[in-house]
Amino acid sequence: MKTVQIELPDAVLLSLKETPEECSRELRMAAAAKLYELGKLSSGRAAELAGLSRISFLQALGRYGVFAFDLTTEELERDMRNA
Secondary structure (H helix, E strand, C coil), X not given: CCCCCCCCCHHHHHHHCCCHHHHHHHHHHHHHXXXXXXXXXXXXXXXXXXXXXXXXXXXXXXXXXXXXXXXXHHHHHHHHHHC
């Protein structure tokens, strides 16, 4: 597994009222949701990025305004190929 570091201003953490660990989890989930929405990751891979089971990831998508199954046939086929 690779590690990616992101520098955040202290003011961002204060504004979010989150610990660095909470912020890290939130950023991972937000990135996973967006990459899934863009079709760059399958739901399984996005769930891995978010650190969740696939079911939990799909259930959490609504918090980010992403529809779990609002896919065309082509998108669903691509998602299955990328799994």
